[in-house]
Amino acid sequence: MSHSDDHGFCPVYEAINVLQEKWTLHIIRNLLEGPKGFNELSRAVGGCNPATLAQRVEKLEALGIVSKTIHSTMPPRTSYALTESGRALQKVIEAIDLWGRQYLPEPVVG
């Protein structure tokens, strides 16, 4: 957006724009465990409604982060998996994981 308007294409800026979208990092984190079907992914992610999830995986597919394979149309069977690009995001998830463990202490339950 502004940064690309001001200084041309900036990979970090664009990467942040991709990853900051709601549910995106959750989706990637769960797919790191292996391919999943739509509802399976939905349950794993937890709390994302199907309309939003469908929109996210579509975008991630367009960006080459996720690949969608249709095994059968009726009964419907699909699976979502990470591409090489998606798998490369494991480093990002790991960094977030480490930070979370160090700086997000469990809130005191009263």
Place this chain on the structure above:
Amino acid sequence: MSHSDDHGFCPVYEAINVLQEKWTLHIIRNLLEGPKGFNELSRAVGGCNPATLAQRVEKLEALGIVSKTIHSTMPPRTSYALTESGRALQKVIEAIDLWGRQYLPEPVVG
């Protein structure tokens, strides 16, 4: 281990929830360069409107990621800086940076 509803407190899940909010990663990335005033930060981030920016830095302050120092009220002068927790997020930004450079090629301008 996905979410708080099912398995109690999960640091990665919570960390993702913090970092996925719009503009949050941009704010942190820009503050890694050093403390900034409100409008200065706004210009650096690029495209975030003041209402949202105010709300974000307030939340980041509550989470102990950002610290706010008021130098004078009139004329107004404030500066925002990263705390130790915020500075620790440099690892996350670096991972995103690396990924962006490898997997987000500059789109062909037509």
Place this chain on the structure above:
DNA sequence: TCAAATACTTTACATTACAAAGTGATATGG
């Protein structure tokens, strides 16, 4: 003395995400 800058806030509007229900077909249990 007038425009610009500071750090925001307010208001009204636009975009985004949400819950809930529905689709068509098959597989599963009582």
Place this chain on the structure above:
DNA sequence: CCATATCACTTTGTAATGTAAAGTATTTGA
């Protein structure tokens, strides 16, 4: 053998979130 659950979504209306634009009080620079 018929209701129910499951699959992968879509549709619909509503709630939450983000946005642009303008405004606040004050000082500084021209």
